[in-house]
Amino acid sequence: MQTPFPPSTVLGYPRIGPHRELKKALESHWDGTIGADELAKTARELREQTWLRLRDLGLGAVPSNTFSYYDQVLDTAVLLGAVPARYRALPPGDAYFAMARGTQGVAPLRMTKWFDTNYHYIVPEIDATSPFRLDAAKVLDEVREARELGIETRPVIVGPVTFLSLAQAAPGGPAGFAPLDRLGDVVAVYAELLAALHAEGVSWVQLDEPILVTDLDAAVLAGVRAAYTRLGDRTARPRLLVAAPFGELGEALPVLASTAIDAVGLDLVRGRVPADLGLLAGKTVVAGVVSGRDIWRTHLGSAAATLRAVRAQIEHVVVATSCSLQHVPYDLALEDGLDDELRERLAFAEQKVAEIVSLADAPARAPQGAPETSAPARGVTERSEGAPQGAPVTADSAGGKAVPTARSPYAVRAAAQAAHLRLPALPVTTIGSFPQTPELRAARTGLVGGSLPAADYDRRVRAEIERAIRLQERLGVDVLVHGEPERNDMVQFFAERLDGFAVTKHGWVQSYGSRCTRPPILHGEVKRPAPMTVELAAYAQSLTDKPVKGMLTGPVTITAWSFVRRDVPLGDLLDQVGAAIRDEVADLEAAGIGIIQVDEPALRELLPLRRAEQAEYLAWAVGAYRVATSGAADRTQIHTHLCYSNAAEVLDAIDALDADVTTIESARSHGTILGVSGLPDFARGLGPGVYDIHSPRVPGVEEVEKLIAAALAVLPADRVWVNPDCGLKTRTYPQVEAALTHVVRAAARQRLRLAAA
Ligand code: MET
């Protein structure tokens, strides 16, 4: 069967629902309010809506299996029968959610971020021997559902190399085993899947292989060749599209070209038109010229030029998104609060589909003699018509003048801070947020909806701050926090107060499972019109004699968790945000705040996928952090906080931030960070977390003591801080009170031991 690929497609689509219908149904199902049937009904409606909408917008090829109850990597594990034994005793639906979220009796699988996005996937666990077994029910059901609507679809599935590359070896397996060792076994199941899809009359299938845009060694490339040779050589199969979003294929392009697959999906927003594109002659190229990663309107002229450059070498070219649209919100039309000038520059998922359709129609009516331009350079200019033009902003123009980014040597600062702060050994602190109670959320909803006057809301927030301060005093915490009750979100809070950002009302993007965020839009020059956190920080400090940390989000994290303009280099954006935070640091200091924490949990997330590009990014990131913090006086203690593990990969950069104290996730990952070589050389204060705040579990005193002792075993005692892994906002007050009681007691015992030694 030689069905040509239709002229336009998207690689994937959001699935949480334009009004987060899936989120609401999932959470109602989990808390027992609705049964599995009702959840399935909502899910089916969402799928049908998506297919019909894509067809009505005129899209040529409609994808299926882009829906997920939780995560597409988890779905792939189920498809392959890669369900670890400890979940298999549960009924299938329960096993799925148990792997995703855990149950009372069994912990969930790990979760981590999908390439350089803010989407989290569930990490499959693969052992050396368990058989894989095809379970194609979900994929086939979606094909049939769409067919009932008269729509033939292209199932989208995570490819075998990416699936195994992202998996982790099951604990307790043979030394040296890596999931990729099982590529042959897994490919056999994909071959069966192709046969099943063929039998179902499916004409195209899409395998997503973003791992191909990362640096791969020769052995992995050989695996890619073997896998796709084997799948490509099958006769009874649908035609095969291998999609490689998020970067350039590089050395993987000739490998794919050498196989019998039918189509390759290229990310031509992140990457250039490959110099060796001609190797793909004879195959279809699915040209990703519309970004699936941002909310900017596509510059149709540049996209058309890129398409012409591809068409010059390839006969069959399909207009497509660079990656799945799951990373952007549904529909700009839902936003009524954006100013018109900004709105003109934006495109959400629906608008991007329309762009693709119009680009695919364009060749027929392309103006004769349109200039042939080569694809634009990368990095600085990801093509976006919406992005504003203007002179690039440098650190200099952002701050008005060049800012010094070095403080006095650490020893000088440490002495000044010790004299000023007079903290005990092993100081106990928390990461910033205290529980966001239902009452607090209700009050915020009331404020936004207009039913709660601002003055009442402010009173509510101040009462909450006082509650947190009194609790910390009573428990004996050494460095207090105000608890962040006024913050809906650690990035949106600042975006709402900085010029150059816009926030949306419905711009939800799935972060993981039922969790969504509304990334702010950084569209203009970033300026801080007024202090953002000073009033409440000063209020909190006025309630106590103990030091209260000022709490800020750092420039890298604010930028990483926003949709950012593409017309200026990332380094300049980071510096602009850094300059705004620098002003806030100065105002906090002036208000008498002696310790200021600037959080950077996203430091690793933006790390480029190719090693060659990582050093430049890290220099930008560290530079911006130092713009933000280096104006502080010697005696002001600067803290930073990182979580989401993988910190070891950027340990040198964390060191280069030059913060006086770094708190870091450790309890959740069983202290792995303490074993990282290089950690003992970390020359300043360090607080490896001793309380896993992602679990409702309250750790015992001895357990916490052991974790402190483990830190003391590798770090000098005068550098060790005692703190949870992350903020406490998802916990309840009873849990927090019990856990912090144990943390304080454990620190006290370890102090006695130190004093006696
Ligand atoms: C994801 S890091 C969170 C840091 C923030 N200060 C909090 O405590 O919630």
Ligand SMILES: [Zn+2]
């Ligand atoms: Zn954190």
